[in-house]
Amino acid sequence: MTQTRSKHRHISFTAHYTGYIWYSMGISHQALATKKGKTLAALVHPLESWAEKFVGGSMRSTLKQRHSMLDETLEKLVNLSPELQVLEIACGLSPRGWWFRQHYPNIHYRELDLPDMAAIKQTALQQFEQNSPEVLSADLFTQEFESIFKLFDPQKPLVIISEGLINYFSKPLLSELLLSIASYTQQFNQLHYLTDLYPEPVHHKMATIIWRSSKLLKWASRSAFSFHFTTPKEVTTFFNENEFSKVQVIQPTSYFNPPSTSTNDQKRHLGDLVWMIHAQK
Template sequence: MHQPPLSQHRHISFTAHYTGYMWYDMGISHPAFATKKGKWLTTLLHPLELWSERFIGGSIRRTLTQRHILIDQALLKLIESQPEIQVIEIAAGLSPRGWSFRRKFSELRYIEVDLPDMAKAKQDALGKAGQADAEVMAVDLFTPEINQLFEKLDRNKPVVVISEGLVNYFSKTMLAQLWGTLADHGKTFPKFYYLTDLCPEPVNHRFAQVVWKSSQLLRFLSRSAFSFHFTSPQEVKDFFKDCGYDKVYIGQPSQPDKTEVTEHLGDFVWFVQAMIDKSNT
């Protein structure tokens, strides 16, 4: 049997084991998503996490919690206001989000996407978690395979695409390609949303250099282009609009209220909701 070429982005998947176990350790996931590799990585990094919380005021665990909650809250609002919405989570890894939302909303169309090895691991884990019929697709987002994500969807219903913990692994050129392709497909639906997190440059933090050095280690381990691309919310908005989106909202965990702010507040992670609405055209 002919084997498809290995994706150059396959090494990023190792982080899925770590985050998958962290979500399980937080009590928001199923044991099926907690792997031995994830447990090993969590144990290995635990001392660093404690040091980071104490001296930097943040940690991977806290960042994971913040981004996961912000995306979940936004997705829940979309589903409650538009029950017919169709969901695609790209680079889903061992995230419990699809499993959790399918339990809450039994009629929800929720498709999880990742590279072949991780997609198979996710399908197997979902089977153990009682969702053997869940939709999982093996797709390399930087090939024409990405078109498959939208082929079986209802063109008369809105769509939301989700990514978590993905953006910083790619260069801005690659992000423009990915977000632009998603926008091109999104314009064929009544409404299209993209929910994601991203890590801005740590310019407003006294330990910025420590964070930078840590990011270089992650870049090496994941064999990726991991980097920080944005220093202000407006930069993010402009980039998304250049990719074809109509409206862009940026949320920061330390915002005092729901009012959007324009400056970098020093958070390690931001939430983004970008939208395309055909009714405005």
């Protein structure tokens, strides 16, 4: 019987761009940096440099923030549970799986993406990671996603991690994804979901430009890219409504400069372009 496919099966050009940026930052392998990514990075480099000088941040600096927060949080979880299992969805050309498998060989780390990107990632990994596990392929919005969880032990903690993903979905579709994850992991004794999230840039001096750029990204990526939340409370409420009882919204301002922020500060939008979410059932 043919598996029904969802309409969210194309590879966004952003996967190539981020893959190259991670390599240029020295945190990835050359095999994960594509020619397409290099071309895209070169095209936007002047704009990125201008933004970093006059605005105080850019796409690539935001990428570094979110990647660092996710990696450091995952590393803390690994240190707490040496037998941790990790499933990175929409893995793209991220170096995360490779890095964690090298540094924590006891963890069970698997990566997943749509079939075409999974094949690209598999080919790249085989160039430098001996015995790299198969990059899994599944559509997150079909039943094939449910079958992926049979590869993990429900008696051990499981972390699901995504980066640069959920803003590309409409709010109803994001709700569907969260409810699916909660449903498919009912038998697991411990579940963590780590993800980045772009809030509405309401407290940023370049908010108008960012809004206009997001509309262009929505068109160029053929997605429903949007900003769904304005405050950390809105994020917490949304995740609570979708079966995640414990939610932390982590903002770069408070994460990288903890002495300069208070508990009250962490409850409001601090002006950062990206947040990190740590949700548990």
